Amino acid sequence: xxxxxxxxxxGMIALFLGLTLYYLFPTVQWSLEQRHMESLTETExxxxxxxxxxxxxxxxxxxxxxxxxxxxxxxxxLEVGTPQLVLELSGDFADDYLEDVIRVARENYLEQRTDFxxxxxxxxxxxxxxAMLSRYYRSDSQNITRTSTNSEISAYLKLQRTNAVERAxxxxxSRIDRFGVTEPSILQQGSSRLVVELPGVxxxxxxxxxxxxxxxxxxxxxxxxxxxxxxxxxxADYFSDFEADxxxxxxxxxxEIFDLRGSNQYSFGYAAGRDTAAxxxxxxxxxxQRLIPRNMSLLWGASSFAQDGxxxxxxxxxxxxQIELTGDVISEARVAFDPTTNRPxxxxxxxxxxxxxxxxxxxANIGRPVAIVLDGYVYSYPTVRSQINNGRSSISGIGGVQExxxxxxxxxxxxxxxxxxxxxxxxxxxxxxxxxxxxGLYSIMFGLGVVAVFMIVYYRTGGGIADLALILNIIFxxxxxxxxxxxxxxxxxxxxxxxxxxxxxxxxxxxDRIREEMRGGKTLRAAIDNGYANAMSAIIDAxxxxxxxxxxxxxxxxxxxxxxxxxxxxxxxxxxxxxxxxTRVIVDYLTREKTAxxxxx
Amino acid sequence: MRWFESPSFDxxxxxxxxxxxxxxxxxxxxxxILTMGLNYGIDFRGGQEFVFEFQxxxxxxxIRSELxxxxxxxxxxxxxxxxxxxxxxxxxxxxxxxxxxxILSEFATLYPGNQVTVQKTDLVGPRFAEDLRRGxxxxxxxxxxxxxxxxxxRFKGWYFSAGAIAALAHDVLIVLGVFTIMAEIAPFDVSxxxxxxxxxxxxxxxxxxxxxxxxDRIRENSIIYKTMDFTDMINKSLNDTLSRTxxxxxTTLFVVSVLFIFGGEVxxxxxxxxxxxxxxxxxxxxxxxxxxxxxxxxRAIKAKSK
Numbered sequence: 042x043x044x045x046x047x048x049x050x051x052g053m054i055a056l057f058l059g060l061t062l063y064y065l066f067p068t069v070q071w072s073l074e075q076r077h078m079e080s081l082t083e084t085e086x087x088x089x090x091x092x093x094x095x096x097x098x099x100x101x102x103x104x105x106x107x108x109x110x111x112x113x114x115x116x117x118x119l120e121v122g123t124p125q126l127v128l129e130l131s132g133d134f135a136d137d138y139l140e141d142v143i144r145v146a147r148e149n150y151l152e153q154r155t156d157f158x159x160x161x162x163x164x165x166x167x168x169x170x171x172a173m174l175s176r177y178y179r180s181d182s183q184n185i186t187r188t189s190t191n192s193e194i195s196a197y198l199k200l201q202r203t204n205a206v207e208r209a210x211x212x213x214x215s216r217i218d219r220f221g222v223t224e225p226s227i228l229q230q231g232s233s234r235l236v237v238e239l240p241g242v243x244x245x246x247x248x249x250x251x252x253x254x255x256x257x258x259x260x261x262x263x264x265x266x267x268x269x270x271x272x273x274x275x276x277a278d279y280f281s282d283f284e285a286d287x288x289x290x291x292x293x294x295x296x297e298i299f300d301l302r303g304s305n306q307y308s309f310g311y312a313a314g315r316d317t318a319a320x321x322x323x324x325x326x327x328x329x330q331r332l333i334p335r336n337m338s339l340l341w342g343a344s345s346f347a348q349d350g351x352x353x354x355x356x357x358x359x360x361x362x363q364i365e366l367t368g369d370v371i372s373e374a375r376v377a378f379d380p381t382t383n384r385p386x387x388x389x390x391x392x393x394x395x396x397x398x399x400x401x402x403x404x405a406n407i408g409r410p411v412a413i414v415l416d417g418y419v420y421s422y423p424t425v426r427s428q429i430n431n432g433r434s435s436i437s438g439i440g441g442v443q444e445x446x447x448x449x450x451x452x453x454x455x456x457x458x459x460x461x462x463x464x465x466x467x468x469x470x471x472x473x474x475x476x477x478x479x480x481g482l483y484s485i486m487f488g489l490g491v492v493a494v495f496m497i498v499y500y501r502t503g504g505g506i507a508d509l510a511l512i513l514n515i516i517f518x519x520x521x522x523x524x525x526x527x528x529x530x531x532x533x534x535x536x537x538x539x540x541x542x543x544x545x546x547x548x549x550x551x552x553d554r555i556r557e558e559m560r561g562g563k564t565l566r567a568a569i570d571n572g573y574a575n576a577m578s579a580i581i582d583a584x585x586x587x588x589x590x591x592x593x594x595x596x597x598x599x600x601x602x603x604x605x606x607x608x609x610x611x612x613x614x615x616x617x618x619x620x621x622x623x624t625r626v627i628v629d630y631l632t633r634e635k636t637a638x639x640x641x642x
Numbered sequence: 643m644r645w646f647e648s649p650s651f652d653x654x655x656x657x658x659x660x661x662x663x664x665x666x667x668x669x670x671x672x673x674x675i676l677t678m679g680l681n682y683g684i685d686f687r688g689g690q691e692f693v694f695e696f697q698x699x700x701x702x703x704x705i706r707s708e709l710x711x712x713x714x715x716x717x718x719x720x721x722x723x724x725x726x727x728x729x730x731x732x733x734x735x736x737x738x739x740x741x742x743x744x745i746l747s748e749f750a751t752l753y754p755g756n757q758v759t760v761q762k763t764d765l766v767g768p769r770f771a772e773d774l775r776r777g778x779x780x781x782x783x784x785x786x787x788x789x790x791x792x793x794x795x796r797f798k799g800w801y802f803s804a805g806a807i808a809a810l811a812h813d814v815l816i817v818l819g820v821f822t823i824m825a826e827i828a829p830f831d832v833s834x835x836x837x838x839x840x841x842x843x844x845x846x847x848x849x850x851x852x853x854x855x856x857x858d859r860i861r862e863n864s865i866i867y868k869t870m871d872f873t874d875m876i877n878k879s880l881n882d883t884l885s886r887t888x889x890x891x892x893t894t895l896f897v898v899s900v901l902f903i904f905g906g907e908v909x910x911x912x913x914x915x916x917x918x919x920x921x922x923x924x925x926x927x928x929x930x931x932x933x934x935x936x937x938x939x940x941r942a943i944k945a946k947s948k
Contacts (some may be wrong), residue, residue, distance in 0.1 A: 110908070118770065151769060154776070245763065246739040269816055370723055464767035466738065471759040473693065473908075480906030487904055488897040495893060499643045532837060535901055539844065539916070542897030546851065546890045548940045553886045555646075557848045579858035582796055587847035597781035599774070600839045609844070640643055 046124050050626050056616065061520025068523055074456040086530060098428055101224065105523040108530030110562030110601050111478050113471035114240035119213075119461045121233045122205050123157045126459035130201055131177040139177055142168065156232065158202065162195045202233060205458040210235055213461075216251050220447075235461070245468050247447065252463045256451040258368025259414040260399075260434070261360040262406060263422060264337050266306040267313060269359045273309065275332040286613035295323045299357075304346060305411060307422060309339050309357040317341060317355055320641025338362045342420040344438050358419045360412045363551070367456075370432075374452045376445045379437060385445040386437040396432025404428035404586075415448075422435050481534035488538045489515070496545060500552050501640035506627045507548035510619040514544050517615035518608060529612075540612030546583070547620035550576040552641050565639065573625060580621070588613050646885045653880045653928055654873050654936055658927035660839065664812055671819020680818070681825035683762050683833030689733045690741055693762035699725040700753060708752050712744060720831055723907035729831055736758070738765045738845065762916035778839040785843055786810060789850055797857050801938035806853045810846050810933035813922040817845065817915055830910035837912040845919030850886055852927035860932075872939060873919050876932050885926075891924040 074097065078086050090097060109116050124147045131139055146161040152162070164292045165174060174194040175187050185197050187607065202523055210227055213235065217225045226238040242248055298316040303309055312320050323329060324339060333339065336359050345353035370391045377388040402411065403425045412422040414434050420438045438446045493511065496504035518537055522529060555572030588610060595606035631639045684691045703718050705728065718731040732739060742760065750760050766774070776862050786807055794803040821832045859879035867875055898920055900914035 153771070205766055246742075249739060270713070280693065319649050353837065462767070464770040465764065466763070466765040468760075468763045470759065472695075472759075477906050477908055480904055480909070483904040484897075484901050488900040490901065491896045492893045495896065499645075531906075531908055532840060534903060535912065538897050538901050538905070539894075542894035543848065543851070543890070545893050546886075549886050549889045549893075550855065553883075553889070556647075557882075560648075575862075578862075579855045582850040583854045586789055586792055589792065590785050590843050590847040590850070591724045593781050593785045593788065594840055597784070598776075598840060599779045602836050605837075605840050609847075 050622050061517055064520050064523040067100050068105045071100040071104035106528050108528045108604055110469050110531045111474045112240050113469050113474040116241045116467045117237045118465035119235045120464050122208055122460040123202055123233055126205055134177040158198045186398055208458050212454050212457055216450055219450045251447055254451045255416055255457045257416050257462050259364045260366040261412045263307050263360050263410050267278045309359045311354050311356045314353045336362050340419045343420045366398055371452055376447045385439055385442045386435050387445050387448050388435045391432035399432055400430045484538045488541045491543055500642040503552045503641040506624050507545055510623045514615045514619040518593050518611045521611040527607045530601040532601045532605035533608040536605045536608030544616030547580045550579055555641050584613050584617055649881045649884050654871050654877050657933035667816050671815050673723050674819050674822045678822050681833050683835030684766050685835040686771055686775045688766045688768040690738055691731045691764040693729050695761050696726045697757040709748055712748055759769055801935050802857055804938055805931045805935035808934050809926040810849055812926050812930055813845055813849050814842050816916045816922055832911045838915055841912050841915035849923030853931045856883050873936050876936055894920050
């Protein structure tokens, strides 16, 4: 009977060990492969990689992956701007009232941490319980008409948000693929967030712009110079006898930081780079807005047009508020160089519909400039010399080739349906990651060493058996992590180290119990049987509660902390198995003779 | 080797001293937290954090005073492992690219020729920080609730649950207090961030482990020694399990100390919390949890007999 029982246990051990080795094998293979690849020269390596691409791909996918905190890279959480999306979906129906509802709903949402769309509908109905949202929203494809109820529209808006998040995810993926990152990961989190993990990225600023670049490309006409001049005059008059409020430095005289003399008739004025935010604030104030015609927008130039004592000066350009053509019509884009200045630019081709409209616009505006606006900045405003029929246009005024390449990438992957905001970003340099791996390995080795020695000193043979179980335990944890395709993070390594200390607990409980039973006069065999049996309830209770805590940590934690929770869980499962089953089999084997002596210290 | 083979300490009698000690520690912690405020790290407060590595050693005080004006606020700066590495935390909603360039250009004028690399950057938006804060709070409350319910079901007495929870709250509160008091003086980062919440939950798990093992023995002894006085029986259970409690504490303390010493700068605060937690957890399951169970049980019986 007993033999059979142990046969079952042996079978289980063999099964788990086999599974563990199966899951860990690719990891071992992969690290050998990496070592091999490192020993090659650059050209050999490239050749080797192209020849073995399938194998490398497979190994990389199946091996235990390291978290960004260990291998270095960038972790970004992006949020889709739902308020802007809700506003934009209303299209031409949008008015001040709707904007105000959205503004208040946004504040409530930020305070209450509820769903923005729910807050939006609630705020709309709170103001007038009979009001219909169908006043603002129409969609033929979703069957949203004049008679749609508010709850139908709420569902419609939520669906649109889901679509927007999915579309944003696709666009981000396509941008990252074009940028070239190995093993990027893009996941949705909650209803409106995206988590992007980019291992090995070290040019954060570039990736940041790539991720949130909305690439809203617009072609706009410019106002007549008379209009511009009279608006300038009105502003100059308003500020000429303007006394800044002494009490608050909020309202500053615009003319102190903004020069109304433009470099040409379309330029509204210029300011130093650091003052542009202040200029925006003053120009945005209600009193000043009244001086600017409704069909005129003032936008900053994308790059500085001049320098003054090392300070970059930016020009503000007057354009029409109406958008003639948007970037949707762009079917092809590539980096080109201006033949005269040799500066990089982006050359674009439009689809047939775009080309037809572009031809009409250029035909009707010969001799006048068309502003090319990207994400709210005027890149250039070339004067139309002749009607353009082939749908070609270009963006000049770009900083460098790299920026031009990224712009092409963003244009080709399409415009984001709503602006994305970076709400969390973490980057770790590769060398800090390496230092962390080293620190983690040292901790595991020292921890294991100290505990192992202590166990042998304290429990003699029993301690030695527990140590063996401990080493198997660590291998099991790694196997479980690899099997579940979890990522090993620095807190994860800390979890393993911690498990080393706590895993022996089960054996400590058992061995102490065996000692106690022997003190009570039992034979070694009986003491062992009783020791294992009596310690069991304490072991189970203690581990179940710790497991619960780890599960909670897993469900509330983010990023590396999740890694810690996973290793903790894996550690509990593995240590229960190795401490109860494996040590039992070994102890039974050592005591198979009636006269055998096994020391528990 | 054998420690505490058949000890007969009177733990319950020692509870007056333990109450005094724990009570004053808790009062100090609460006063510290209330007056100094919890030292939230970037995860829970939002802002930007950088780790810079210089080629040659730098002076934290100098950097702090030189960067205050350009940054528009006093940055929090600490050495990060060596005197060539610094950790800098800034409350700003400026674009992180801008902040980073600004700091690097200030460094270039402050320490010409001393090359600097950015090792780590963290940006947490204020709204996201609030989400993380909520998540952390929920996870701690949730963990305590689950523990309460589990112990209640397994040990069939609310005073066991209450004793365990009180011991856990005791441990976490004192660690929080120590972290608050050490905010200014610790030579490593002791701000309260997500990793620390993980440490707290681990402490909860660990301390609970100890407590549950003792409770399990109480359950067992209460069947064997039916006539024994409740207080004596708890004392006996504590003594029975003392060897195990000490041995497990020692091995765990070994590994968390190893983590503190060798685990690298990133894990310093986390490992420090674990070291404190293991010591406190052992202490509280020996002197606080069981003593409270006795107290609560006595009161429950008194209330019933009235």
